[in-house]
Amino acid sequence: MNDTLLQLNNLRVTFPVNHGLKGLFTPRHKRSVDAVAGVSLQLNKGETLAIVGESGSGKTTLARALNGLVSIASGEAIFDGHVLHQDPDWSQIRREMAMMFQDPTGSLSPRMTVRSLILEPFAIHSVALNDPDQTAISLLEKAGLSRRFLDRYPHQLSGGQARRVGIARAIALQPKLILADEPTAGLDVSVQGEVLTLMNHLKRDLGLTTIIITHNLNILRHIADRVGVMYLGRLVEVGSVEEIFNTPSHPYTKALLSANPTPDPDATHHRIELIGETPSLLSRPAGCEFHTRCPWAKAQCSRVMPDLETHTNAANLVRCHFPLNELHPGAISRPD
């Protein structure tokens, strides 16, 4: 039995760059940026994969490319038998692959009631319902809201409630895959837990396969099975959630984890502070693209670009010449 739901091979998404008149003299390869620069990964049925990275790392663009909202420049993407990179019938695919957008309230039309918002997916895909009200109520209840919300408008909902309506919409057509873009962004801490618990329950009850896009490392541990870390449009590390948290192999993953302030005044921080800022996509550093900020960079790093591969001394797939690990404790302490 084939368990693979989604297979990406070297997927690239590019955006044109407007140089104005100067563009006439700009070499062809500089007229576009690679927002997603060759991502390969495999997603199995029932799995929750989290894509983490900072703004501009291409995580949202990746999700939008899978849903046909931006076009794939090159590479392969196969979703449950559909070939996504050859201009497929997107409406059929979107029926099987639902998207939860970032802004919980902003992604709901302000002029529609919760009832019509939840029934909209059925209308778009011309699915006839025997009892629309009953369907709407049962979906609402699955998302943890009572039927009294049916006639409300989005502005009458709190952030957490709007997010639940978004979840009800996403699961309406029983999709095979859900793409959740920052499911907890903009929600208060006290509500985040509710939404994550709901997503965990739905995963268990409906056997959902999910890709979660987030920059919030704190929530990952409780919701993801596997994690992919992105930097400048490329995956730099992929591994199980435990391995990413316990033995991060890429210096960027390590820095990202240590940059995460914890509400514990006693915590002793072995913090790796990165120097400088993320480079521009227009001028990617040569060699390893992280070497400009990496505290452990060596001469080789500025010349040769590492591949995303397995290393004998690292648990995860990692794009680094000198992956960190516990076998080399010297690598963990800060140089200098």
Add this chain to the structure above:
Amino acid sequence: MKAVLQVQNLSVDFETQRGRLQALRDVSFSIDAGEIVGVVGESGCGKSTLIASLMRLLADNAILRSGSALLQDKDLLQISQRDMQALRGRDISVVFQDPMTALNPVISIGQQMIDIQHREQISKAEKRKRVINILEKVGIPDPASRLNAYPHEFSGGMRQRVCIAMALMMRPKLLIADEPTTALDATLEVQVLRLLQELQSEIGCSILFISHHLGVIAELCSKVIVMYAGEVVEYGPVSQIFRSPSHPYTRKLLECDPGRIKERSHVLPSIPGELPDLTQPPPGCIFRLRCDLATEKCLKQIPEAQAVSTDHWAKCHYAESAQ
């Protein structure tokens, strides 16, 4: 130590179509010289109203019901707009959440920073020198050459550094930082926090640091003010409050933070219920409806601030037993 800012019994209402919304009720706290005090609370708790009151930037429908806010000996809530204007930027300044909208997009950074020194009786060249000086301090590489750059030419982290430079240029006594790192990525957030710490110790100003991120507060601040639905429910040293919170709301808030839960869990804690309607605040304790410990007494009597230890109090009848 002498308090730089002393807020007492501050209450602010907003006139709305549904009636008077009591956005701040009886808020009192003080900030000592050179201290970094955090304000933590969720959306709707009154953080923004608090800043707007202190800066005298409240909307027209706001009504100051009671209270005073002494910045050294001047009451920020009573002095004339003209006097307030003289204080802003010189004695009290703000770093806002979004560094893009805080800067004027069509004026170069250098010009903006020279403009804000309009009160100084010094030559333009000297003002320019001052700008270069402070930009260097906040870590802008080669500031002299960046003076003609526009905000869009800077990255998010750099823009926030420029905003911090502008706020600290006149060495204010009090800096209000309104979620200055929320719009930044994790690795940049750390850089900005470090920068604030360094500048604070150099300039010696006090900082009122607003955030909803408990981790950031724990890292940066020495004292913390916990707000809920327009009230300060707990106040005290960070080390005490984070280790043994005395108000049930603080305790629940800390429990909810996914960063604190190190073991993988499929059911995460949350605070059930919703914020009360502040046009008609419920009688008794404001947190009663969402509190596990609530009793008859909580319905009948609004809790006073109960001292837990020196400089640490909580507005809860059961402040001791809540621990």
